[in-house]
Amino acid sequence: MSNLDVKPAATVCGGRDDVSAAPVRELLTARTVPLGESTVVRRLLPNLGRRMVGAWCFVDHYGPDDIAQEPGMQVPPHPHMGLQTVSWLHEGEVLHRDSLGSKQTVRPRELGLMTSGRGISxxxxxxxxxARYLHGAQLWVALPEARRNVEPAFEHHAELPEVTGGGGLHATVILGEVDGAASPGTTHTPIVGADLTLGEGTAARLPLEPDFEYAVLTMSGEPEVDGVRLAPGSMLYLGAGRKALPLDATVESSLVLLGGEPFAEQIIMWWNFIGRTPEEITEAREAWHAGDRFGEVHGYAGKRLDAPPLPATPLKARGRVR
Incomplete structure (x- = not known):
């Protein structure tokens, strides 16, 4: 999925200065962003108060939207580099096409994982x-220096491992490993993503890795996470140093758990590109307009996206070093 801001700001992410080594409860406020012709998303990362959680660097939550008489999601061809995209649905379907020739419909609780590497569209x-309703999350994972120029790839995993804990907790492992169950999705950093369903009356504890930092995105219901009641579309940053996470629900609820080893490298994120220097971002933008690096998407009924103008001030990585 694309960042369709017409005036995207350059965001400097990474480094470990703002990573809490102890558990915290930091509620992040979303901002509303239009996506394509008819979809509005709640953007939770990057956030003024929090730019990354592990290698997770971009989180949009959308829906549930009634699209019975609407075209639904319509995101034209656009480029990516230096990251992975994770498509995760609770309702509806999304048809993915890419410049490798992939054509795949992703359905609820199936993993659509695209690794852009050096470049893909x-x-x-x-x-x-x-379907009538569309509800899901779009997530990006920053690739580390050693892996950011790998060959692009797309994976679709219709079946993912599940964990049934005590007290009404059910988890689907999106990426990484939860309580011994490992996702087949390719990862390039120590990371975890899991879809958590809490039945009515849930009182459970989910095992965590103390060296990881974590956050949870509320998809539905009114769950309590470590005593904090969360509304749908909200995100709670949890810090690190936790061995388990208390989860409670009086009504059926669902969450997406995101975590990973704090991402030490500094990155520059602008539009749909992640690089390390301003020159890399500028070169990628020029290459998209030249049409010679990111390939071509066939089958989409519409024009591809033009890259927005670069900001007037130079892109610069500032501070945030350990």
Whole structure:
């Protein structure tokens, strides 16, 4: 999925200055961003108060939207580099096409994982005949220096491992490992992503890695995470140093757990690119307009996205070193 801001700001992410080595409860406020022709998303990362959680660097939550009489998601072809995209649905379907020739419909609780590496382009759209509701999250993972120029790839995993804990907790492992169950999705840093369903009356504890930092995105219901009640579309940053996470729910609720080893490298994120220097971002933008690096997406009924103008002030990585 794309960042469709027409005036995207350059965001400096990474480093460990703001990583809490102890548990915290930091509620992040979303901002509303239009996406394509008919979808509005709640952007939770990057955030003024928090830019990354492990290698997770971008989080959009959308829906549930009634798209019965609407085209639904319509994101034209656009480029990515230096990151992975993770498509995660609770309702609806998204048709993915990319410059490798992939064409795949992703459905609820199936993993659509695209590794951009040195460069790829893709589109995402609701199929012509689609379900009434669209509800999901779009996530990006920053690739580390040693892996950021790998060959691009797309994976689709229709079946993912599940963990059933005591007290009404059920988890689907999106990436990484939870309580001994490992996702088949390719990872390049120590990371975890899991979809958590809490039944009515849940009182459970989820095992965590103390060296990871964590956050939870509320998808539905009114769960309590470590005593904090969360509304849908909100995100709670939890810090590090936890061996387990208390989860409670009086009504059926769902969350996405995101975590990982704090990402030590500094990165520059602008539009749909992640690089290390301003020159890399500028070169990627020029390459997209030249049409000679990111390939071509076939089959999308519409024009590809133009890259927005670069900001007037130079892109610069500042501070945030350990």
């Amino acid at each position: 893709h589109s995402e759209e609701s199929p012509r005949d689609h």
